[in-house]
Amino acid sequence: MVPSSLLKRLFILSLGPGQNALITPQVHQALSEVSDLFGYGPYIKRLSLPASVTLHPSDNREELHRARQALDMAASGKSVGVVSSGDAGIFAMASTVFEALEKGPKDWQEVTIEVMPGISAMLAVAARVGAPLGHDFCAISLSDNLKPWPIIEKRLIAAAQAGFVLSLYNPISKARPWQLGQAFETLRHTLPGTVPIIIATAVYRQEEHIRITSLSEVRAEWADMRSLVIVGSPYTKTIPSHNAIPWVYTPRFIPS
């Protein structure tokens, strides 16, 4: 018998960058307790799960539909998981689930929801190259499916002018080929050409590729849809390393 504490439950689960050693024990435990699991097909198919779990793989563009299905199934009395790569709370499924909850039928409010955090892409990338997020920073999604491009440009300029390091999520895709190049062009009017740029693709996976360059040199085609881009501030430094790439870090101090 399923314990009643597991009925009408929805776990929103963060899978981190894609390596088991970077998934928290909290999430591993929840994955072993759910009866049904929703998520983007490639993510949920690579998890090792009990045979009893029913998988509901979906396309990566069907997020709101997926959130509604998961809430509906949980409200029917099941213990359901929804997974995101990275951290579910950052440009991912958690916000979508709450949006669905807000607009959905009253009985969905009886579902016990728990969000479980994870290693977001910018944390993973930062760890691989040193400490570029060691001081004030912003995270911006470059996807203009979800907001008008002029808002994105305004935010890039405001953040760069104020001295924040920038983490750029969803930098480029087949459907959005020009936005990253345009963002670099915009930033070249605001920041020195020497600021370090990190283009990190598929971090912590076998095909990991990381390039450290500068704003004047960077080319948007070095990124793909598996990439995260970090744009340094004028304070961000590179220092020699015996790795293939230098270390990048942003000092804690700004002198008066």
Place this chain on the structure above:
Amino acid sequence: MVPSSLLKRLFILSLGPGQNALITPQVHQALSEVSDLFGYGPYIKRLSLPASVTLHPSDNREELHRARQALDMAASGKSVGVVSSGDAGIFAMASTVFEALEKGPKDWQEVTIEVMPGISAMLAVAARVGAPLGHDFCAISLSDNLKPWPIIEKRLIAAAQAGFVLSLYNPISKARPWQLGQAFETLRHTLPGTVPIIIATAVYRQEEHIRITSLSEVRAEWADMRSLVIVGSPYTKTIPSHNAIPWVYTPRFIPS
């Protein structure tokens, strides 16, 4: 015999918000491999470690000194860990270690350094209240030990005006009693009084306390040095929950 792969190594280890279930298996593994461990006393004393590990607890203000000691010991041939709560890369030890490395003797560059990411405070807080970081956001440290206060004010205003959600690290302490109140006062000139504010203290620990309020109502004395503060954007919403506090989320969409 210690395997040679573990000699001259420095692991920079993220402990997350303070619960074992939120420390990644990668960090747990590294903790079992080091010979020496540096960190703020209360953090390293609560870890369950092999008896063979030598602890080097320190005061929380001695960060650069601690980083130098750790690099020096690793360069002498040992396998050393340095721990941070949250994510070591965000306002924490990783940046300090690279600062020490940059300024230190040449032979420190022979040390193999690995940074291991973790659940930063803002990710933990976001998960506990819903998805306030579901859209573009900034992280700002309010500590003016490390940068002049006018830079902090400028960043608060720039980020709020551009529509970012704000995560405020190091909001208040005995030595810095007025900065958080001043930050709220500054933000009241830029943002509507209705934007949601989260004051989250000691999340995922037994003494966890979370308060959801608004910019017009919030008082700085509700925070202490264990708190993280999240200031919503004008798009951030609260919705009813059967928890003690409402859900808070920031939608993915901004309409044109």
